[in-house]
Amino acid sequence: MKLKKATIFVVLLGCTSLFSDMTYEAARSINGPFLETLGTSATTVGWVAGLGELLGYGLRIISGYWSDKTKNYWFITIVGYIINLISVPLLALAGFWQLAIALMILERIGKAIRTPARDAMLSFGANQMGQGWGFGLHEALDQTGATIGPLLVSAALLLRNNSYHTAYLILFLPAIIALSLLIFAKSIYPHPENLEIKTKALVTKGYPQLFWLYIIAIAFMAMGYADFPLIAYHFKSTHLMQDDVIPLLYSLAMACDGIAALLLGKFFDKIGIKILIIALIIALCFAPMVFLGNIQWAIAGMVVWGIGMGAQESIVKATVAHFINPEKRGTAFGLFNAVFGLFWFVGSAIMGYLYDVNITALVIFSVAAQIISVIGLSGIAGKIQKQFLNINK
Numbered sequence: 001m002k003l004k005k006a007t008i009f010v011v012l013l014g015c016t017s018l019f020s021d022m023t024y025e026a027a028r029s030i031n032g033p034f035l036e037t038l039g040t041s042a043t044t045v046g047w048v049a050g051l052g053e054l055l056g057y058g059l060r061i062i063s064g065y066w067s068d069k070t071k072n073y074w075f076i077t078i079v080g081y082i083i084n085l086i087s088v089p090l091l092a093l094a095g096f097w098q099l100a101i102a103l104m105i106l107e108r109i110g111k112a113i114r115t116p117a118r119d120a121m122l123s124f125g126a127n128q129m130g131q132g133w134g135f136g137l138h139e140a141l142d143q144t145g146a147t148i149g150p151l152l153v154s155a156a157l158l159l160r161n162n163s164y165h166t167a168y169l170i171l172f173l174p175a176i177i178a179l180s181l182l183i184f185a186k187s188i189y190p191h192p193e194n195l196e197i198k199t200k201a202l203v204t205k206g207y208p209q210l211f212w213l214y215i216i217a218i219a220f221m222a223m224g225y226a227d228f229p230l231i232a233y234h235f236k237s238t239h240l241m242q243d244d245v246i247p248l249l250y251s252l253a254m255a256c257d258g259i260a261a262l263l264l265g266k267f268f269d270k271i272g273i274k275i276l277i278i279a280l281i282i283a284l285c286f287a288p289m290v291f292l293g294n295i296q297w298a299i300a301g302m303v304v305w306g307i308g309m310g311a312q313e314s315i316v317k318a319t320v321a322h323f324i325n326p327e328k329r330g331t332a333f334g335l336f337n338a339v340f341g342l343f344w345f346v347g348s349a350i351m352g353y354l355y356d357v358n359i360t361a362l363v364i365f366s367v368a369a370q371i372i373s374v375i376g377l378s379g380i381a382g383k384i385q386k387q388f389l390n391i392n393k
Contacts, residue, residue, distance in 0.1 A: 006195045009125040010134050012185040013118065014141030019178035020085055021142050021254075023171045024107055026149025027088045029250035030157070031104055032232035033243055034164045038097035042233050046352015048101050049227040050345035056108030057341015064116030064334020068327065071193070073117040074186045080114020081182055083107075085175035092168035115337065120330040123321040124196040131318040136265020139314040143258030149174070150247035150254065158244040196326055207332065210383055211323045215339050217376030218316060221280060222340045223347035224287075224369025225308065226362075228253075230352060231290050234359075240295055249299065253306035260310030268315040273384045276315050277377055283308025284370035287363045291355075319384065 035045055067076050087107040094100035126134020153167040160166045189195070232246050241249075260279070267275040282304060289301025317333070324332040347369060354362035 003128045005189075006125040006128045006134075009185070009189050009192060009195060010122065010129065010138055011141070012181065012188070013122055013125070014138040016081075016178050016181040016185065017138060017142035018145035019174040019181065020081060021145035022149035022152070022174040023085050023088050023145075023178065024111075024149075025146035025250070025254060026153045026171055026174075026247070027091060027104075027107070027168060028228055029150035029232065029247040030153055030164065030167060031100075032229035033236045033246055034091075035097055035100060035229070036233055036236055037164065038094075038100060040097050042230065042237070042355040043352045044097075045233045046227075046230050046348050046355065048104060049229045050348025050352070052105050052108035053227065053348060054341050054345030055105060056112045057337040057339075057344065059109060059112035060116045060334040060337040060341070061331075062334070063113045064120075064330040064332070064337075067117035067120060067330035073121050073192065073330070074190070076117040077114045077121070078179075078182060078186070080110050080112070080117070081179060082110070084110030084114060085178060088175060089168055089170075089172040092165045112337075116330045116333040119317060119333045120326075121192040123329055124192045124194075124326065126318075126321070127196040130265075130269035131321045132265040132268030132315055134265075135318045135321075136261045136263075136268070136314040139261035139265070139310060140258040142313065143254045143261065143310070145174070146254035147251045147258065150251035154244050154247035154251070157247070162243050193326065207328075207335075208323060210380060211320075211332070213380050214319065214323070214377075214384065215336055217373055217380065218336075219339050219343035219373075220369050220376065221283075221308075221312075221373035223343040223350075224284070224366040224373070225312075225344070225347065226287060226290075226351055226366060227344070227348055228305075230348065230355065231302075231305075234291060234355070235298065240298060249302045252299070253302040253309065256303050256306030257310040257313070260307040261314035264311055265314045265318065268318055273319065273377070273381045276311060276319065277374060277381060279307060279311035279315070280370065280374050280377065283311065284367055284374065287366035291359050291363050 032045055063076055067073050084107055087103050087110060091100060091103050094103060122135065122138055123131065152170065156167040156170055228250055235241055235246050236243065264275055264279055286301045286305040286308065289297045289304060293301065320332055320336050321329065350365060351362050354365060
């Protein structure tokens with residue numbers, strides 16, 4: 001009975017994410033080309049994407065600590081979602097790049113506020129299902145919305161003669177649906193922490209050294225992972241494809257993200273950290289494919305990029321949940337995401353600069369950073385696997 005309740009809870013959070021991703025991932029699929037129409041450079045696009053991720057991840061330390069301290073998971077999650085989602089359709093009113101950038105960053109701040117509390121609640125429900133499967137199922141629903149959203153704005157651009165105003169404006173509807181589902185979930189599950197089966201904690205004070213080593217290894221993956229606005233900017237500036245086709249490639253990547261999350265999550269609960277290493281090895285190939293190849297290679301590269309994103313949003317997070325006991329999980333997710341975001345910001349800024357200077361150098365930087373991540377993770381894989389075996393006894 002408790003497993004059924006936990007599964008329904010995870011699905012409800014997943015459906016909320018479906019419509020929220022339909023909103024902001026649709027916007028992210030066209031933000032790069034939109035900024036290009038407002039006269040920005042690739043350096044600016046890379047800098048903005050990186051700063052947005054820095055704030056979007058860095059502020060999670062505060063929101064994560066706040067959620068653990070107050071246990072007011074729902075309030076923090078709802079406030080974050082409101083800021084996260086309402087910022088998107090307001091981009092329809094942005095007539096100059098400074099305002100557009102401010103709204104894009106505000107959207108990331110909203111996500112920063114709500115994510116640690118949401119992930120902590122998700123981990124409570126996923127505990128009984130298997131953390132890999134629970135986070136994977138949530139990510140699959142999440143990416144269903146991320147697949148539909150870009151298709152929606154692509155159709156709007158096609159039908160309304162590349163009107164970005166219309167494309168952003170129609171995203172108000174899924175934003176309202178997402179917020180309604182979130183409030184409904186709260187009414188049914190006011191105390192989601194009660195869904196987790198109580199087990200002995202791995203640590204009673206602070207965080208284990210292995211947790212920090214894991215963060216550092218994953219951070220290098222973040223540093224080398226180009227954000228989609230820069231990829232989309234490349235597609236548009238090189239005239240590799242028409243404007244209305246760019247969101248379709250993002251939609252393809254999000255579909256691959258969702259499918260990969262489900263499969264990787266299932267394998268993660270069976271074989272552990274090895275599947276994450278395999279996923280990262282596959283993902284490091286995306287940069288030469290999307291930045292140096294023709295349209296066929298670009299399509300294949302977006303598939304690979306989506307697999308990497310699926311790993312980031314499912315089993316990377318599931319691993320964190322295995323390290324930390326429930327009382328500290330919000331803060332742990334906040335710390336993890338802050339370091340992740342800092343490295344993402346640095347990497348995005350560097351890659352945005354390198355794009356304007358030498359695209360080949362960008363590709364070398366991206367691949368090298370991800371190889372460091374794979375080597376680092378491989379070095380601690382045995383110890384992580386032992387932790388999993390201990391907690392599952």
